[in-house]
Amino acid sequence: MIFRQLQEPDSCTYTYLLSCETTGKTVLIDPVLDTAERDLQLLDKMGLRLSYTLDTHIHADHLSGARRLRSLSSSQIVYPAVDELPCADIGVSEGSVFRVGTIEIHPLFTPGHTDHHHAYLVNNGTQQMLFSGDALLIEACGRTDFQSGDPATLYHSIHKKFFSLPDETLVYPCHDYEGRRISTIAQEKQRNPRLGKNRPLAEFVALMNALDLPYPRKIDFAVPGNQLCGQCPDEIPEKYRGPCDKDV
Numbered sequence: 001m002i003f004r005q006l007q008e009p010d011s012c013t014y015t016y017l018l019s020c021e022t023t024g025k026t027v028l029i030d031p032v033l034d035t036a037e038r039d040l041q042l043l044d045k046m047g048l049r050l051s052y053t054l055d056t057h058i059h060a061d062h063l064s065g066a067r068r069l070r071s072l073s074s075s076q077i078v079y080p081a082v083d084e085l086p087c088a089d090i091g092v093s094e095g096s097v098f099r100v101g102t103i104e105i106h107p108l109f110t111p112g113h114t115d116h117h118h119a120y121l122v123n124n125g126t127q128q129m130l131f132s133g134d135a136l137l138i139e140a141c142g143r144t145d146f147q148s149g150d151p152a153t154l155y156h157s158i159h160k161k162f163f164s165l166p167d168e169t170l171v172y173p174c175h176d177y178e179g180r181r182i183s184t185i186a187q188e189k190q191r192n193p194r195l196g197k198n199r200p201l202a203e204f205v206a207l208m209n210a211l212d213l214p215y216p217r218k219i220d221f222a223v224p225g226n227q228l229c230g231q232c233p234d235e236i237p238e239k240y241r242g243p244c245d246k247d248v
């Protein structure tokens with residue numbers, strides 16, 4: 001498997017490139033509109049063809065690159081089936097493997113950050129790789145104070161679906177705001193300040209409910225735009241219009 005971790009700096013989003021060496025089929029997990037052209041240039045340089053985009057959830061902090069990439073490269077848009085997005089070409093669910101050539105992607109239903117959030121588990125032949133979306137971040141986790149978020153639900157998702165994985169499983173989050181790129185299940189079980197060292201549910205819920213985080217600056221246009229797989233809404237503020245002006 002060919003693998004790259006790409007970054008979109010404005011929203012500190014990580015996009016993951018996974019490509020099957022046998023078939024050349026390639027997927028981008030959580031692509032960002034702002035970097036869609038960059039991603040395609042990279043694929044071109046690597047001699048790869050984009051087959052699919054795969055989102056973990058309806059993002060609130062950036063517009064997905066799914067729609068732009070489909071119009072530029074004929075890739076298919078893949079989302080959790082439970083989102084029931086008319087713009088998606090394929091829906092994925094836990095229990096059904098999504099195949100990209102020989103790569104097997106196992107969706108894990110992990111609500112709590114949003115009610116439809118999915119993470120993706122891949123075995124690259126030697127290692128398990130968890131693309132944890134916004135559920136589990138490095139020494140953090142996704143916020144639970146908007147978009148049908150719920151801290152107790154997130155706690156159970158992380159414990160049941162992630163902390164039950166082998167300790168050496170690699171954790172690749174959707175975001176990191178300090179430039180950290182990778183973790184492991186063992187490290188998060190031990191070091192995560194919100195969930196580590198078996199922090200009890202009640203403490204986690206109290207901690208999440210007391211975070212008092214600022215209102216996400218792009219949420220008002222990102223959520224409706226991402227319900228259309230990353231379409232730029234008309235009412236997008238001028239300072240964020242840049243990537244939309246290239247819309248096709």
Ligand SMILES: [Fe+2]
Nearest residue numbers: 058059060134
């Ligand atoms: Fe998110």
